[in-house]
Amino acid sequence: MKLLALTLGFLLLVASACGGDMKEADTPVSNLSDDPELDIRFSDSVTEYVENNWATWERGQQVGECLITNSATLTKKSKEAVIEHGIDEAFDRVSGTHSQSLSTVWDLCKTESETSAPSSSESADATNTKPNQKTPLTPPPPSTPGSRYVPSPTPTPGPIPELGITCSVDQAEREVQCQANQDPEGGDLNWTTNASSQHGGGSVFTFIVSEIVPEINVKFEACINDSCKTVTTTIDAPELLQSVRSDFSGKRCTTASNPQPIFTHHVIPLELLTFVIPPGTAASGMLKPHAYLIGPGGEGLFGDKPWSGYPRSVPVTVPVTSWLVEVGAYRSTAYGTNAPEPPIEYMLIFEVSCEVYFKLDHTAPLVDKIEALGPFPVGSNTQLKMPTKFEAGELVTYSSGVNPGGNVDFGVYNTTIERTFGNQDRYANGHHDQSLNEDCPFDYFTPELREKHYALIGDESTRQILVGTKRCRVSADSDVPGTIKGAWFMPGGNIGGAWGIHESVFSISTSHEAHWVRATFAEHPETGGEFEIIVAPEDATYIGPSKVTDEHCYESYTKYHEKKDPVYLHVKLTTSTDLRLEHGTGSCANRTSVETLLLVR
Numbered sequence: 001m002k003l004l005a006l007t008l009g010f011l012l013l014v015a016s017a018c019g020g021d022m023k024e025a026d027t028p029v030s031n032l033s034d035d036p037e038l039d040i041r042f043s044d045s046v047t048e049y050v051e052n053n054w055a056t057w058e059r060g061q062q063v064g065e066c067l068i069t070n071s072a073t074l075t076k077k078s079k080e081a082v083i084e085h086g087i088d089e090a091f092d093r094v095s096g097t098h099s100q101s102l103s104t105v106w107d108l109c110k111t112e113s114e115t116s117a118p119s120s121s122e123s124a125d126a127t128n129t130k131p132n133q134k135t136p137l138t139p140p141p142p143s144t145p146g147s148r149y150v151p152s153p154t155p156t157p158g159p160i161p162e163l164g165i166t167c168s169v170d171q172a173e174r175e176v177q178c179q180a181n182q183d184p185e186g187g188d189l190n191w192t193t194n195a196s197s198q199h200g201g202g203s204v205f206t207f208i209v210s211e212i213v214p215e216i217n218v219k220f221e222a223c224i225n226d227s228c229k230t231v232t233t234t235i236d237a238p239e240l241l242q243s244v245r246s247d248f249s250g251k252r253c254t255t256a257s258n259p260q261p262i263f264t265h266h267v268i269p270l271e272l273l274t275f276v277i278p279p280g281t282a283a284s285g286m287l288k289p290h291a292y293l294i295g296p297g298g299e300g301l302f303g304d305k306p307w308s309g310y311p312r313s314v315p316v317t318v319p320v321t322s323w324l325v326e327v328g329a330y331r332s333t334a335y336g337t338n339a340p341e342p343p344i345e346y347m348l349i350f351e352v353s354c355e356v357y358f359k360l361d362h363t364a365p366l367v368d369k370i371e372a373l374g375p376f377p378v379g380s381n382t383q384l385k386m387p388t389k390f391e392a393g394e395l396v397t398y399s400s401g402v403n404p405g406g407n408v409d410f411g412v413y414n415t416t417i418e419r420t421f422g423n424q425d426r427y428a429n430g431h432h433d434q435s436l437n438e439d440c441p442f443d444y445f446t447p448e449l450r451e452k453h454y455a456l457i458g459d460e461s462t463r464q465i466l467v468g469t470k471r472c473r474v475s476a477d478s479d480v481p482g483t484i485k486g487a488w489f490m491p492g493g494n495i496g497g498a499w500g501i502h503e504s505v506f507s508i509s510t511s512h513e514a515h516w517v518r519a520t521f522a523e524h525p526e527t528g529g530e531f532e533i534i535v536a537p538e539d540a541t542y543i544g545p546s547k548v549t550d551e552h553c554y555e556s557y558t559k560y561h562e563k564k565d566p567v568y569l570h571v572k573l574t575t576s577t578d579l580r581l582e583h584g585t586g587s588c589a590n591r592t593s594v595e596t597l598l599l600v601r
Contacts (some may be wrong), residue, residue, distance in 0.1 A: 038079055043068050045083040053086070059113040066109035078102040091162065091229075163229045165220045169237045174252075176235055177206045178218050188223040195235075200380035208383055209237075254387050255323065258353035259416045263319035263444045265393040267360065267410055268293050272314055275458030275465045279411065279438055280475040282509035283460075284333075284530045285522030287475035287487045289434040290359060290411025291441050292460070295399050307343060310365050314399035316408055319445070322350040322358070323387035324396070327366075329376040333523075334404050334530050344378055345400045347409075351387060355416050358441065359434070361409035364400035412441035419476035422486055423577060423601045431502035440472035461516035461534060478509040481601075484552075484571050485509055485545035488579050488599035506581065506599055508545045508571070517545060517554065519569050521583075525595045533569050533583065534560055541588065549573060553588035577601040 046064050054060025067087070071079065078101050081090035090102060167178040180189065183203035191205035195216040198207040209216060216235035221228055277292040295314040326349035332342045347361040348370075365371075369388070376382050390396060399408050415437050421427045427436045442453040457472075458465040479486035487504035508519045517535040524531045533556045535542050541555045551572035558565035568591050570582045577600055584594035 035076070038076065039071055041083050042071055042074075042079045046087065049082075049087050053088075062113045063109045066112055067105060070105045070108060073101060073105055075101045163220070163222055163231050165218065165231055165233055167218060167233060167235055169235060171237070171239055174209050175206060176209060176216065176218070176237070177204065178220070178233075179204050180220055180222070182222065184222065184224050190221045190223075191218065193218045198381055198383075200377065202377055202380070253351060253354035255351055255353050257355060259355040259414060261320055261352045261356055261444065262446060263392075263441075263449070264446055265317060265319045266449060267316060267319050268295060268314055268399070268408060270452055270456075272296060273456055275463070276442070276453055276456045277458060277460045278440060278442070278472045278474075278512060280473045280478045280509070281460050281512075282478065282507040282518040282520050283532070285487075285505045285507055285520055286503060287435070287478050287507050287509065288409070289413075289438045289475050290361070290409045292405065292407040293410050294405070294407050294458075294463075296406070310343070310398060311401040312365070312398045313401075314408070315395055316360055316363055316397045316399060317393050317395050318350060318360075318390045319358070319392065320352055321390070321392045322352045323389050324370065324373075324384060325349055325351050325357075325387045326381055326383050327370065327373070327376045328381040329378045331378065332402055332404075338527055339529070342402050343400070345402050346376070346397065347381075348396065350390070355414055356444075357413045359409065359411040359413070360397065361411075362400050362403040362407060363397040364402065366397050367395055370396060410441050412439050412444055413437040414439045419474060421476055421479045422481035426489070426601075429502075435475050438474045438476070440474060442472060457512070459511050459514040459516075461511035461518060461536075462514045464514075466513045473512065478507075479601075480546045482549055482573075482576050483546050484548045484573055484579060486601060488581075488601060491598070491600050506579075506597065510544055510546075515544065517542065519554065519571075533567055555587050 046067050050060050050064040054064070067082075078090065081102075164181040165178050166181070167176055169176050176193075176195075178191065180203045183189070189201045189203065191200045193199075193205075193207055193216065194213050195209045196207040200207075205218070205220070216237060217232060218235065219230065219232045221230045223229075272295050274294045274296065276294065279289055279291050281288045281292065326347075328347035328349075329344055330347070331344060335342060344364060345361075346363050346366055347359060348363065350358050350360075352358060369390075373384060373388060374382075399406070411434060413434055415433075417437055417439055419427070419436055419438060421435070426432065442450055442457075444450075445453060454470045454472075456465060457470045475487075485508060487507045489504045493502060503522070505522045506520070508517065510517055515537055518532060519534070520530070520532040522530060533554065535554050535556050539555070541553060543552055548571065551570070553568060553570040555566065555568050557563050558567055565585070566587055567585055568583065568588050570588065572580045574580055579599045579601070580596070581599065582593050582596045585592045
């Protein structure tokens, strides 16, 4: 490796002799390092990296020498990233001009090593891969969008041979389509954007711009064998942002105005309903912005017994003439990482009028009329180019039999309604329209159907139909400022969470009428599944969460009704919008912590 050091010495000598003749246009002086000590440390780091990581790579030394020779074209930050993290790892640590300078030198050195005369050992190994690395995948040919797409002029950041994305925009449809240059087999691929609540997997990501943001950013992450790489690009399409409207979840209505439509048909035949639960239930770490329609008890549920196919025993119909505008396909997150992979379920969004939408969720299989509109990639929400009309009472799907609660979710959203929450800015940011515009779905039925649904209202904890006067509710009723009651979020967003970056991770409220405390989590740190801690009014540590304005410790059981496996939950409101919680096994006095979370409202 003496040649590496000699190369640097020669490079510094030339730079010293010729520095006065260098033209300003040759290099962006503001980004380049003129620190000889930094260059020496860079040379030493590259030399050490080659010896430790590329010793068996035939061209490793040649590439290392090339990187040192061309170090003058690297920015200071990119050199520091190589020194601190290593050559390959540095690409994940820099962005913008720093990433571009590193990529440019890398591509140059890689090209020079490939065009030089190969040794006999290189000829025997035509793939010429680095040790302990996967063979780079050949990028697929670029997609050929329709003529209505206009390529974005924004360059793709990062080293293209490893990971890259290209995006096109459809100005007429306010749509962006992005494609990755790789689709590794067995890889976990995830797309997100700040301009839409949509997210997805696979090598292609299409979304409609629905958020007013300073610029449209798209992030793509690819993970293989616990190794992840991320690339982000900016879409240069200001005209898309100018056309954003404040419709429900970014959807542009295609129907006439009617803020008070009447639902003339049931969703599930009344004789098949066990009971119904109004919106606002604390579950899965959220306040659920929809009602639950509970069908026959547990027959064919996934996880309850070996899966034998969708039961198709509970038909689901649309309650009013409406237009299907979105289909989401997913696998249940309820069972965690230790359970077999559950079958696919579907969420359907229908437009009733320009103001009113409704949702049906935990359904499958779809009728042929909807299947023909696909495909619907699992893990993505597909917005239909052409809304499809369904008449009141028309069959669209079935209760899937996958969800452990045996329920179909039924939510109604009216854009003329704006609910009030403890942190209104969060719910008005365009990512929580289902909560902001949430309404009681039973109130939209004809008087006869409304009365029959109200008669079936039950409590989510006791799972019993209530007696006496029935009332409805919405999620905002369970979000009480200055108390622990409500939904709580990770400060930087629920990154990597199954429900999406904008969703809450913890919720605490009381059941509808029996007033059991329900503290629910989106994910258990050990099992990966959703879980809850419940406390009945007769329990010693019971206190309604709307009365906790400082701190409190609850005691319960993992198997509550059997009084087995004691657990505790300690919550402390540090400010009106900040919550510290700790949960684990044991009691409040004798406990073993499993997890501590610092959350915000």
